[in-house]
Amino acid sequence: MFLRELFRKPSAFIPVAMSLAxxxxxxxxxxxxxxxxxxxxxxxxxxxxxxxxxxxxxxAVFALTWVPTSPKxxxxxxxxxxxxxxxxxxxxVLLGY
Numbered sequence: 001m002f003l004r005e006l007f008r009k010p011s012a013f014i015p016v017a018m019s020l021a022x023x024x025x026x027x028x029x030x031x032x033x034x035x036x037x038x039x040x041x042x043x044x045x046x047x048x049x050x051x052x053x054x055x056x057x058x059x060a061v062f063a064l065t066w067v068p069t070s071p072k073x074x075x076x077x078x079x080x081x082x083x084x085x086x087x088x089x090x091x092x093v094l095l096g097y
Contacts (some may be wrong), residue, residue: 006070011062012077015055019084022051026091035095045097052088055081 007013029044059081067074 006066006073006077009062009066011058011065012081014058015062015081016084018051018055018058019081019088022048022088023091025051026088030091037097048088048092052085055085 025044025048029042059078062081063074063078067078
């Protein structure tokens with residue numbers, strides 16, 4: 001099975017898409033409101049949190065179903081999912097939100 005075929009499975013691409021959506025949510029919020037801290041967590045913060053936590057079940061399903069079936073490709077996709085999640089988390093950590 002090729003990597004492209006594996007990414008046709010929802011449990012492979014949904015976590016990456018959710019991380020990208022979380023990163024875009026953060027970028028939009030920073031573009032509109034700047035980096036100044038808000039007195040209350042806004043909708044963007046809650047949406048980011050839901051997107052990041054919501055991808056955990058998809059990653060677990062992928063790991064349980066595809067890593068035993070195709071270990072080499074499965075680990076590659078898991079690594080890509082991890083990089084996407086860390087990319088979405090990095091601005092939050094670096095900005096100290």
